[in-house]
Amino acid sequence: MATAAEITATLPKKPSNKVSHIPGDNGPPIVGYTFHFLKDFHGLVNKMAARYGNVFRYRAIMQDVITLLGPDANEFVLKDADHNFSSKLAWDVVLEELFPNGLMLRDFDNHKLHRKILQGAFKKNVMEGYVERMSQLFDVALPHWKTDQEIHFFDNIKKLLLDSGAQLFLGVKMGREAEKVNEAFIAAVDASLAVVRIPIPGNTWWKGLRGRRYLEKFIGNLVAQKRASNGNDFFTQICHAKGDDGEVLNDREVIDHMIFLLFAAHDTTTSTLTSIVYRLAKHPEWQQKLRDEFNSIGVEHLNYDDLEKMEQTSLVFREVLRMHPPLPTIPRRAIRDIEFNGYKIPKNAAVGVVPLHTHYMPEYWTNPYKFDPERFTPERAEHKKHFYQWVPFGGGHHKCLGLNFAEIQSKVFLYHFLRRFEVSVKPGYEMPFQIVPLAVPKDGFPCTLKAAQKH
Ligand code: HEM
Numbered sequence: 001m002a003t004a005a006e007i008t009a010t011l012p013k014k015p016s017n018k019v020s021h022i023p024g025d026n027g028p029p030i031v032g033y034t035f036h037f038l039k040d041f042h043g044l045v046n047k048m049a050a051r052y053g054n055v056f057r058y059r060a061i062m063q064d065v066i067t068l069l070g071p072d073a074n075e076f077v078l079k080d081a082d083h084n085f086s087s088k089l090a091w092d093v094v095l096e097e098l099f100p101n102g103l104m105l106r107d108f109d110n111h112k113l114h115r116k117i118l119q120g121a122f123k124k125n126v127m128e129g130y131v132e133r134m135s136q137l138f139d140v141a142l143p144h145w146k147t148d149q150e151i152h153f154f155d156n157i158k159k160l161l162l163d164s165g166a167q168l169f170l171g172v173k174m175g176r177e178a179e180k181v182n183e184a185f186i187a188a189v190d191a192s193l194a195v196v197r198i199p200i201p202g203n204t205w206w207k208g209l210r211g212r213r214y215l216e217k218f219i220g221n222l223v224a225q226k227r228a229s230n231g232n233d234f235f236t237q238i239c240h241a242k243g244d245d246g247e248v249l250n251d252r253e254v255i256d257h258m259i260f261l262l263f264a265a266h267d268t269t270t271s272t273l274t275s276i277v278y279r280l281a282k283h284p285e286w287q288q289k290l291r292d293e294f295n296s297i298g299v300e301h302l303n304y305d306d307l308e309k310m311e312q313t314s315l316v317f318r319e320v321l322r323m324h325p326p327l328p329t330i331p332r333r334a335i336r337d338i339e340f341n342g343y344k345i346p347k348n349a350a351v352g353v354v355p356l357h358t359h360y361m362p363e364y365w366t367n368p369y370k371f372d373p374e375r376f377t378p379e380r381a382e383h384k385k386h387f388y389q390w391v392p393f394g395g396g397h398h399k400c401l402g403l404n405f406a407e408i409q410s411k412v413f414l415y416h417f418l419r420r421f422e423v424s425v426k427p428g429y430e431m432p433f434q435i436v437p438l439a440v441p442k443d444g445f446p447c448t449l450k451a452a453q454k455h
Pocket of ligand 1: 087103104105115261264265266268269272325326327330331391392393394395397398399400401402403405406
């Protein structure tokens, strides 16, 4: 019998559109639901679910997608005990040329092998090292943020995380070099959303491919030096990481994984911190709770153990990821004919699960539209009804490798940010979210910082 990897290798790049037996519709002629998908993804899913139930199809961006809603569906698709779904085929459509061979673009045994090796770069002792360095970086940068006037938080945090990412991930010192790396990286990320994928000098795709080549060269030139060093940035860790049989990654693999890691980490954490600070600006009582928690820790530079003490901050982190998961939907491709709840999912169909929808299901969450971090306390533990009801980091084989890093970074940032500033928004302000491909503010999130009272 053919293995899952062998079957996947025989499938065409484009998904099958033979899904008309699934409840749903194509939407407006030619474009289908593309506009709704891009402008109001949550609304589209809610509308389709109300009309067709928890299994439906819709057409957007020339693809028919079978959507499976709810925690059982998340488990079926993400846990994927029987290897029915390919992550590679689904993600390749968007990312293959700019971020090839990253972990999400690998499947089954090959994915397992690479994931095992990369896990070495995410060990606790490595994470401990990051806390101190992040703490120093944020402490140096934040005094330069403007107070007593409106700023765009999103632009500020994006820049800060890019600069600190260049140091934490690549071990690159700040300055002209880091700027060039950041520019190349942004060009590649922007191109991943390009509709026109033909390089014409000056267009987004052309700039993206050029950015990718710059990153490859830059990282490639450093591999030998990193292999010989013992730094505690991700780059050095990945050069040294070993699999069960003691194998290390070759240079090409190191380059591909590094560029993918930058990609997987950057926009997701930028999105998360923006949403957290937005919710805290709307809920000054929670802002003060966190500030009190931080002031009771009260050290100049945090260490790893201090993070354990941030219980209120953990609640906020979870609640914000529930309300605003950076990745609203996770795509897969069926690699065989399968069945879910009586519905036949044909081989090569595009399939999507939707964390954003699950996170608002009233069967699992009381008052889901309310910001209520205490739903995650041990007493209430609303998130414990189903293992797959809170899935901002996905689950199963491809569950986010950087989830601890993301939490650490958020806590360290908030520690320095809230001890220094009080953040507020205009009365009645609601942040307009652009949901796909990633949850970000459409307006850059205007807010005002003022110096927090010292304790
Ligand atoms: C709050 C921030 C983050 C969120 C919400 C997030 C979310 C996700 C999700 C949903 C997936 C699964 C995608 C799928 O199954 O197709 C994923 C995978 C991944 N994430 Fe994250 N991520 C975050 C931060 C990070 C960071 C900081 C890093 C690296 C330092 C990272 C590295 C990865 C990697 C390597 C994978 C692929 C894992 C695999 O395929 O085995 N992520 N992330």
